[in-house]
Amino acid sequence: MNSFVEKVNFFGNTNAEELAKKYGTPLYVYNENILRDRMHKVSQVITKYPYTANYSVKANTNIHILKLAHEEGLNCDAMSEGEIRMLEAAGFEYDRIFFVPNNVSDEEMKYAIDRNIMTSLDSLAQLRRYGKLNKGGKCAVRINPGVGAGHHEKVVTGGKKTKFGISEEDIDEIFEIAKEYNLTIAGINQHIGSLFMKPDPYLEAVSNLLRIAKRFKNLEFIDFGGGYGIPYHKLDDEAEYDIEDFKKRLEPILDEFVKDYGYAPLFKSEPGRFCVAEGSVLLGRVYATKTNAGKEYAGTDIGMNVLVRPSMYDSWHDAEIIRDGKVVKRENLKEITICGNICESGDLLCKERPVPDIKEEDIVCLLDTGAYGYSMCSNYNSRPRPAEVLITKAGEDKVIRKRETYEDLLRHM
Ligand SMILES: Cc1ncc(COP(=O)(O)O)c(C=O)c1O
Numbered sequence: 001m002n003s004f005v006e007k008v009n010f011f012g013n014t015n016a017e018e019l020a021k022k023y024g025t026p027l028y029v030y031n032e033n034i035l036r037d038r039m040h041k042v043s044q045v046i047t048k049y050p051y052t053a054n055y056s057v058k059a060n061t062n063i064h065i066l067k068l069a070h071e072e073g074l075n076c077d078a079m080s081e082g083e084i085r086m087l088e089a090a091g092f093e094y095d096r097i098f099f100v101p102n103n104v105s106d107e108e109m110k111y112a113i114d115r116n117i118m119t120s121l122d123s124l125a126q127l128r129r130y131g132k133l134n135k136g137g138k139c140a141v142r143i144n145p146g147v148g149a150g151h152h153e154k155v156v157t158g159g160k161k162t163k164f165g166i167s168e169e170d171i172d173e174i175f176e177i178a179k180e181y182n183l184t185i186a187g188i189n190q191h192i193g194s195l196f197m198k199p200d201p202y203l204e205a206v207s208n209l210l211r212i213a214k215r216f217k218n219l220e221f222i223d224f225g226g227g228y229g230i231p232y233h234k235l236d237d238e239a240e241y242d243i244e245d246f247k248k249r250l251e252p253i254l255d256e257f258v259k260d261y262g263y264a265p266l267f268k269s270e271p272g273r274f275c276v277a278e279g280s281v282l283l284g285r286v287y288a289t290k291t292n293a294g295k296e297y298a299g300t301d302i303g304m305n306v307l308v309r310p311s312m313y314d315s316w317h318d319a320e321i322i323r324d325g326k327v328v329k330r331e332n333l334k335e336i337t338i339c340g341n342i343c344e345s346g347d348l349l350c351k352e353r354p355v356p357d358i359k360e361e362d363i364v365c366l367l368d369t370g371a372y373g374y375s376m377c378s379n380y381n382s383r384p385r386p387a388e389v390l391i392t393k394a395g396e397d398k399v400i401r402k403r404e405t406y407e408d409l410l411r412h413m
Contacts, residue, residue, distance in 0.1 A: 002235075003320055005367075010031050022174055023389055023399070029282075029388075030370060031279050032279075033393060035065065036068060036393075038278060039068065044243070044247070048255075051266065051267045051269075052075045053074050053075070054098050055075070055077070057078060057079075058372075059370075060370055060375050065370075065400070069275065070092055070096075075268075077098050079100060080108070084112065098118050098120065101122070103123075115309045118138070127177050135181050138183070140189055140223075141174055142164065144190070145168075146167070148203060155312050187222065192269055193227055194227045195227060195240055202246075214261065225270050226238075230274060244290050280366070285362075287299055287364070296367070296409040299339050301340070302364065307366065307373055310349050312376075318366070318368065321358055332357065334357060337352055338355070342358060382409055384406065
């Protein structure tokens with residue numbers, strides 16, 4: 001594909017250059033149609049049994065995006081009191097929030113308990129704490145399924161080498177603690193990791209969790225976690241995660257469980273990336289080009305403080321080059337390293353990437369930045385966080401978060 005942004009008319013009635021001039025760079029730009037489309041798709045993963053897709057808001061907590069998730073009928077997962085507060089601000093009812101923290105204080109647990117928000121405990125120690133705070137209450141437990149998957153060691157969250165969840169060997173202790181504090185274990189959840197393009201590891205983990213679920217009586221829900229991938233190599237025509245195929249293969253596994261268990265509890269999933277990643281691009285301006293020891297570099301204002309995924313996980317984001325508002329054709333490619341403006345040698349966005357020639361004042365448009373993009377931004381090097389703009393269904397641009405100012409940087413000092 002020559003250009004994704006052109007193919008989907010990402011910028012609606014405007015273009016990247018106009019947006020960059022109007023709002024400055026770096027700039028996160030979201031497309032409402034794409035966001036809604038992906039949110040709708042995940043809400044259809046299970047249709048035969050009661051099911052909710054819980055958007056995992058850590059991927060992106062902008063409350064305008066949370067409002068879209070609300071309108072698309074998604075429930076949400078929150079990892080912290082802060083994320084619960086974002087969901088409250090976006091209008092989420094408490095019974096549409098599932099709190100899945102790890103290693104939290106009594107105060108943070110109490111925030112959820114006081115609002116009757118279903119909470120999952122990630123260790124026996126946290127379950128005990130919860131029991132003391134909410135005797136006779138109802139909660140869930142996060143199981144470590146013993147298997148994990150993901151695009152990088154740092155995003156594998158299931159399996160023997162990770163900090164998450166309660167091991168199968170410790171399940172009897174869950175029952176003992178529940179008895180001591182008269183807790184009802186209403187649900188179990190897991191999350192094996194992030195970004196797989198084939199459903200096999202997930203399906204294996206579903207079967208495994210359903211086997212474990214039979215040890216729990218009267219479950220109200222079973223949550224299989226998130227992790228569905230998106231094609232980060234779309235310019236090379238990488239295929240989408242095949243939701244239809246996944247759905248077809250998942251259904252018989254659920255059928256068998258429901259037959260054995262006697263009824264269908266509410267099934268849940270926790271997709272983050274799938275809902276929001278493809279619905280955003282990140283625009284940055286090129287302020288320098290140079291050759292260092294035979295290697296070409298294009299220096300932009302997209303530092304690792306704005307998008308940390310490439311430095312943190314060696315993640316790939318496709319890059320389109322935009323000149324005077326038009327995408328430069330992908331021909332006569334040469335290897336250029338696109339980098340940011342942070343004082344770190346790891347501040348690289350695209351390493352030795354075949355791209356059309358890049359000139360000063362071009363715009364670099366990184367694709368698929370909606371998940372773990374803005375939500376992982378920092379002020380490193382005392383750089384204010386960027387603005388976020390939404391291209392609405394009608395194709396209009398609307399600011400959904402202002403750029404931070406230098407006063408913001410000083411506010412708490
Ligand atoms: C517990 C939990 N649920 C859901 C997710 C969402 O994962 P993804 O964005 O890959 O779908 C994560 C991400 O790490 C997670 O830790």
